[in-house]
Amino acid sequence: MSVVGQAESAVLTKPLLTHELGSLAKPNWRVKAVAGAPIEERDLEDARDWGERLGVEDHEDLVELLRRAPLDATAMAEVKRWSSRYGVRLLETVGLDVVYDGEQQRSEMYQWAVAHAEGFEWRGTVRAFDNKYYSKAAVTGPIGLREPYHNEEFSFVREVARAELKVPITGAYTIADWSFDERYLGETSLGAPGRHKRRRDARRSFILDVARNLIRPNLEALIGLGARWLQIDEPGGSTEPDELDLFVESFNESVDGLDAAFSTHLCFSDYDLFFPGIEGMTGCRQFAVGFANYDSRDLGTGVEDRPGYRVLPRFRDLPYRPALAVGVLDIHTDFIEPPELVRDRVLHSVEVFGDPARIHVIPDCGLRTRSWEVAFRKLQHLVAGVELAKKDLRI
Amino acid sequence: MMVPAGSLAAAYQHGIYPRSEAVVAATRDLERGRTTPDHVDDAFRADRAAFLDAQREAGLDYLSDGLLRWQDLFRPLVEGAEGLEARVLVRWFDNNSFFRAPEVEGAPRLRDLPAWVLEDGVPEPRVATLPSPYVFSRAAPASGNQDDLMVGLTRDVLAPAAAALAAAGHGLVHLEEPWIPYAGIEEASWGPFEDAVAAVREATVGATLVLHAYYGDVGPHADRLRRLPVDAVGIDFVETDLEALPSPWGTGLLAGCLNGRSSLLEDPASVAAFVRRAAERLEPTALYLSSGSELELAGPAVASGKVGVLGEVARRLRQEAA
Numbered sequence: 201m202s203v204v205g206q207a208e209s210a211v212l213t214k215p216l217l218t219h220e221l222g223s224l225a226k227p228n229w230r231v232k233a234v235a236g237a238p239i240e241e242r243d244l245e246d247a248r249d250w251g252e253r254l255g256v257e258d259h260e261d262l263v264e265l266l267r268r269a270p271l272d273a274t275a276m277a278e279v280k281r282w283s284s285r286y287g288v289r290l291l292e293t294v295g296l297d298v299v300y301d302g303e304q305q306r307s308e309m310y311q312w313a314v315a316h317a318e319g320f321e322w323r324g325t326v327r328a329f330d331n332k333y334y335s336k337a338a339v340t341g342p343i344g345l346r347e348p349y350h351n352e353e354f355s356f357v358r359e360v361a362r363a364e365l366k367v368p369i370t371g372a373y374t375i376a377d378w379s380f381d382e383r384y385l386g387e388t389s390l391g392a393p394g395r396h397k398r399r400r401d402a403r404r405s406f407i408l409d410v411a412r413n414l415i416r417p418n419l420e421a422l423i424g425l426g427a428r429w430l431q432i433d434e435p436g437g438s439t440e441p442d443e444l445d446l447f448v449e450s451f452n453e454s455v456d457g458l459d460a461a462f463s464t465h466l467c468f469s470d471y472d473l474f475f476p477g478i479e480g481m482t483g484c485r486q487f488a489v490g491f492a493n494y495d496s497r498d499l500g501t502g503v504e505d506r507p508g509y510r511v512l513p514r515f516r517d518l519p520y521r522p523a524l525a526v527g528v529l530d531i532h533t534d535f536i537e538p539p540e541l542v543r544d545r546v547l548h549s550v551e552v553f554g555d556p557a558r559i560h561v562i563p564d565c566g567l568r569t570r571s572w573e574v575a576f577r578k579l580q581h582l583v584a585g586v587e588l589a590k591k592d593l594r595i
Numbered sequence: 596m597m598v599p600a601g602s603l604a605a606a607y608q609h610g611i612y613p614r615s616e617a618v619v620a621a622t623r624d625l626e627r628g629r630t631t632p633d634h635v636d637d638a639f640r641a642d643r644a645a646f647l648d649a650q651r652e653a654g655l656d657y658l659s660d661g662l663l664r665w666q667d668l669f670r671p672l673v674e675g676a677e678g679l680e681a682r683v684l685v686r687w688f689d690n691n692s693f694f695r696a697p698e699v700e701g702a703p704r705l706r707d708l709p710a711w712v713l714e715d716g717v718p719e720p721r722v723a724t725l726p727s728p729y730v731f732s733r734a735a736p737a738s739g740n741q742d743d744l745m746v747g748l749t750r751d752v753l754a755p756a757a758a759a760l761a762a763a764g765h766g767l768v769h770l771e772e773p774w775i776p777y778a779g780i781e782e783a784s785w786g787p788f789e790d791a792v793a794a795v796r797e798a799t800v801g802a803t804l805v806l807h808a809y810y811g812d813v814g815p816h817a818d819r820l821r822r823l824p825v826d827a828v829g830i831d832f833v834e835t836d837l838e839a840l841p842s843p844w845g846t847g848l849l850a851g852c853l854n855g856r857s858s859l860l861e862d863p864a865s866v867a868a869f870v871r872r873a874a875e876r877l878e879p880t881a882l883y884l885s886s887g888s889e890l891e892l893a894g895p896a897v898a899s900g901k902v903g904v905l906g907e908v909a910r911r912l913r914q915e916a917a
Contacts, residue, residue: 323858323894323897324613324616324895324896324897325613325614325619325895326613326691326892326893327614327891328693329666329692329694329695331622331623331625331626333619333623338858377691380859386859388857388859388860388861390832390837390852390869391835391836391838436691439690439691440689468693493683494683
């Protein structure tokens with residue numbers, strides 16, 4: 201059986217499968233230790249408390265390591281691995297079926313990828329919303345993979361984790377869309393004839409070069425290590441509605457012919473824009489999509505009760521019948537969704553799809569803007585809500 | 596009355612300006628309990644001073660505080676009004692940037708703009724930026740008639756805010772209108788939109804009022820836009836072909852001539868030549884100069900360079916006209 205077949209039979213066809221989605225906040229002890237800042241007693245207590253709560257083996261070794269701060273580079277790397285271990289255990293402890301490490305060893309989804317790529321230069325920090333920012337680079341030279349940038353992390357997480365794994369990887373379209381282009385277009389002319397076509401051609405070349413020369417070799421390296429399920433994160437996927445064809449083309453260029461199961465994550469968009477474009481993403485086994493941000497907090501399973509999920513039929517009707525992982529946790533608030541609200545969002549989704557094996561359950565996006573306490577409770581309620589739904593559906 | 600090509604009424608920078616790395620660090624630290632509000636205030640003050648210096652050095656005619664504390668284009672209006680809430684994050688057009696949609700809960704009415712909007716310590720002459728009535732109403736999720744919402748939001752929130760800013764010494768009020776070029780406007784909405792702009796006009800007597808259309812091709816809407824009761828209409832020339840605009844223009848023109856979403860710095864000589872050509876072709880009654888879109892998404896280092904380019908373009912145009 202191919203690796204794709206193995207992944208599908210192992211996890212992807214499980215009704216109401218639950219999994220994590222992206223990053224968790226980095227604990228203060230991890231941030232301070234890696235930044236060379238002083239570690240305070242409350243940081244040590246935090247490491248100890250969460251270590252006990254999550255059953256992290258030998259966590260007192262971490263506390264002892266932190267006591268030695270400031271740390272050298274080797275010890276800092278060790279702290280990052282500890283943080284990764286804590287992340288895995290948090291996601292396992294709440295009861296998710298498929299986990300990763302909350303991206304504890306990475307800097308940020310875009311920054312981490314670009315930092316390991318050839319052809320980019322940093323241009324400063326740009327705001328995403330409120331007081332949330334990201335570092336933005338410009339493409340200035342030929343794009344290439346400096347070194348596979350998830351191999352070490354994946355090898356470590358596989359060693360630590362007890363649950364099934366899914367590796368999140370930032371997608372080509374998002375990397376290109378979040379970057380400035382100083383190479384492919386390279387002009388600023390106003391009102392010049394043909395500039396719109398030149399802009400479009402330059403975008404296509406840029407996006408596909410990221411797919412072919414950066415993302416694909418990185419995926420190949422992970423598959424070589426035994427990764428079976430790879431999630432291509434594309435929060436930028438629908439940023440430019442007239443480029444959905446490029447988004448789809450970049451996904452296909454990244455994964456076509458590779459022997460693994462591929463899914464993609466979309467969030468905070470007008471999801472209608474993805475149709476009919478994503479009808480061409482036949483290699484995508486699952487779409488993981490954030491909905492709770494747009495939904496009501498009132499209970500109910502009817503269409504009118506669940507305004508955030510109105511686009512579900514369009515995913516249901518995709519000809520290649522992918523699974524849909526429905527976001528049921530709003531990651532932008534500390535509101536803890538009651539299990540009953542999660543249940544109703546799940547039941548509504550199953551009702552629309554008519555098949556619980558095609559519905560998976562996730563947070564809308566990574567929970568990195570929430571405290572661990574809030575993330576833990578939200579995820580606990582996600583799992584509890586799915587159990588309620590299963591009971592209702594007699595699964 | 597047409598102005599001679601290259602005769603420039605004013606150059607200024609509109610919209611939200613990017614925060615420095617120091618403010619980024621301070622605001623992040625505050626959210627994580629690692630610093631104090633006083634430290635964040637100090638960082639914002641330093642940013643505002645640096646932006647003012649950059650504008651003065653560039654020789655800009657109206658000064659802006661950079662809207663550095665604004666969390667998005669609508670937030671101070673939401674915070675200063677009853678009947679509005681900001682919750683759901685929505686993508687800011689085709690950018691990796693988001694705003695919280697101003698949700699109507701009850702009857703929106705401006706109480707007071709936040710003190711930091713009015714008491715910004717920026718010397719006169721200064722420019723204020725606000726959302727245009729149309730983008731304000733379309734950004735607000737509504738179950739009812741959005742044109743009625745536009746008229747109501749303008750009457751009870753936007754126009755009072757514009758009046759307060761004009762009274763506080765802002766000699767130019769700049770209205771941002773990305774929605775129309777990006778997503779279009781129904782024919783039936785033009786009338787209510789014109790009424791709403793007229794309400795802002797009435798509230799800002801004595802100030803220069805500019806409505807700036809960007810993030811898309813303005814060509815299809817230009818004929819209606821130039822008839823609005825404003826002193827000048829802004830055109831994003833990064834997205835709009837000069838030849839697509841009607842001539843003579845018949846009102847003031849704000850030439851949006853720098854790409855606010857590109858890290859490449861424009862060549863001042865080329866930009867000046869383009870603006871001169873635009874002025875010759877359109878024969879506006881007054882000529883203003885700014886970026887095509889706000890500079891927030893360019894990041895602080897690039898934005899600072901663009902402000903310098905803007906100043907250099909203005910200097911060249913004035914030199915040629917002298």
